[in-house]
């Protein structure tokens with residue numbers, strides 16, 4: 001556990017220039033210094049220096065941070081902002097309470113047995129029209145689960161995944177595929193597409209059964225112990241020395257995994273080095289760059305490089321000034337107003353140009369954005385870029 005001295009040393013590395021503030025979504029929308037990166041650092045600095053007590057206000061300002069890391073990317077002093085916030089939240093873990101929906105997501109992420117039950121329950125919930133009835137009776141809202149329930153996509157039962165998929169063409173090597181806690185249940189389309197494209201590209205794909213959640217949810221909730229256990233499980237699962245890379249299909253997972261596992265690489269970045277023979281797709285595609293892809297992994301440009309290989313596709317990336325969509329792990333379940341404000345802004349930008357697809361490389365963002373589009377009655381389909389590549393393979 002980090003001590004106050006270490007937190008103080010990190011906070012002291014901030015020179016208070018404020019260059020980060022205009023990049024911060026919470027500061028942009030509140031114009032409150034306590035809701036800016038510099039303000040949050042100053043609050044932690046004061047607490048760690050013994051000049052500020054822990055109060056509800058202090059915890060709230062830190063909790064309001066999305067951990068989008070736009071500040072970190074723009075900081076000339078390279079302040080490790082996310083580490084400061086994660087470590088502070090870990091110090092405060094016993095003081096922080098979470099709503100039921102957040103507890104449910106966290107339990108789901110950390111427990112494979114719960115993932116199995118959820119799969120059966122969700123299949124029943126959607127296939128037997130229970131969802132329609134529950135929504136009509138406002139049951140999710142009554143149970144305090146309205147925000148979580150709206151994220152459930154039109155659920156398709158996934159097939160059982162194998163541990164190994166051999167290359168379909170000249171073998172280039174072996175890779176591990178990290179599917180995280182969400183992949184099999186909520187993003188099977190992307191998992192399938194990743195296996196298709198990787199095996200087509202000449203890679204033997206390994207999916208160790210013992211892989212676990214990346215630990216991001218636990219880490220950002222201040223549950224350092226669980227995050228550490230999950231990291232150890234993943235390190236043990238991907239020990240195969242023959243693996244050239246551990247491929248991630250969700251940039252949120254990738255940005256956490258890369259802190260404790262070597263060879264972690266986002267799938268679009270990995271595949272952008274290869275040329276594909278693709279069928280034309282005469283359509284408009286908008287590209288959303290998740291914060292974790294552009295601010296942490298910093299490989300957002302590779303999505304464009306990859307998609308540009310699709311003949312006749314008209315691709316436009318959302319402007320660089322587009323801020324976090326508000327999903328941010330479990331943030332949207334805790335901070336409905338800010339999450340909805342940020343989502344609305346993003347949707348308005350995305351819908352400025354007509355398009356059939358909006359690609360996003362992070363399942364958390366994709367579910368949040370897709371829910372917003374469904375509620376607006378928009379037909380824009382949210383998919384992972386690799387789904388389009390798999391779909392267009394000749």
Ligand code: SF4
Pocket residue numbers: 023024025026027035036037040064065066067068069070071072081
């Ligand atoms: S991580 Fe994002 S929300 Fe948090 S202070 Fe930095 S820019 Fe603001």
Ligand code: SF4
Pocket residue numbers: 013014015016017018019020021037038041071074075076077078079081
């Ligand atoms: S840009 Fe960096 S050094 Fe400047 S105020 Fe922000 S965190 Fe501090």
